[in-house]
Amino acid sequence: MPTRRVEVTTWYLEQLSAADLRPAAAPPGEPVTVTRAEIPSPELNRFLYTAVGGDYHWVDRLGWTYEQWDNWLRRPGAETWIAHVSGTPAGYLELDPGPGGDVEIAYFGLLPAFTGRGIGGHLLSTGTARAWDLADRWPGREPTARVRVHTCSTDGPTALKNYQARGFRVHDVRVTAETLDHRPPGPWPGAR
Numbered sequence: 001m002p003t004r005r006v007e008v009t010t011w012y013l014e015q016l017s018a019a020d021l022r023p024a025a026a027p028p029g030e031p032v033t034v035t036r037a038e039i040p041s042p043e044l045n046r047f048l049y050t051a052v053g054g055d056y057h058w059v060d061r062l063g064w065t066y067e068q069w070d071n072w073l074r075r076p077g078a079e080t081w082i083a084h085v086s087g088t089p090a091g092y093l094e095l096d097p098g099p100g101g102d103v104e105i106a107y108f109g110l111l112p113a114f115t116g117r118g119i120g121g122h123l124l125s126t127g128t129a130r131a132w133d134l135a136d137r138w139p140g141r142e143p144t145a146r147v148r149v150h151t152c153s154t155d156g157p158t159a160l161k162n163y164q165a166r167g168f169r170v171h172d173v174r175v176t177a178e179t180l181d182h183r184p185p186g187p188w189p190g191a192r
Contacts, residue, residue: 008178010152011160013168016145018132022167024121030085032119034126037080042069045080048092052109057154077103077138081130083110083123090114093127095134101145103131108149109156120158124166 077097091110135141151159
């Protein structure tokens with residue numbers, strides 16, 4: 001597949017207090033439940049990763065083995081939160097616990113059929129709140145002192161705006177040149 005060199009801007013954002021979180025102003029226009037996937041499931045997370053990120057050049061985990069996915073998900077404090085609409089997964093958020101009370105929102109997004117419906121702000125609000133109370137579910141973990149996330153110019157067009165609307169502040173911006181396929185891999189990598 002032909003590739004191209006592109007300039008990619010990456011924004012690094014953070015919250016330094018739970019009081020920084022600004023929940024979505026209105027609930028989605030339809031019933032949405034957000035639940036934690038408490039049983040680590042590499043198959044589920046790989047599905048969510050490709051279904052959400054396939055249109056945005058999410059490729060860094062495509063080569064992961066089952067064992068790599070399993071090891072990632074079984075780390076103490078690692079959590080996956082899934083938004084459901086009428087029982088169907090609509091999007092997800094992964095929490096990556098770090099040292100010193102640092103929690104990263106490692107991945108966040110919606111499946112294409114669920115964008116533009118007010119679900120993203122609700123899911124991000126809920127997931128960020130769960131990052132702030134992560135220590136309540138993981139005995140021995142330090143209380144969360146910082147929640148961070150990053151997004152880039154190849155992600156969804158409303159990602160940065162959604163993070164900022166939820167109270168995340170940009171603390172760093174980096175611009176790099178990257179080589180990308182002309183088309184993102186889509187939700188079924190290798191099926192083309």
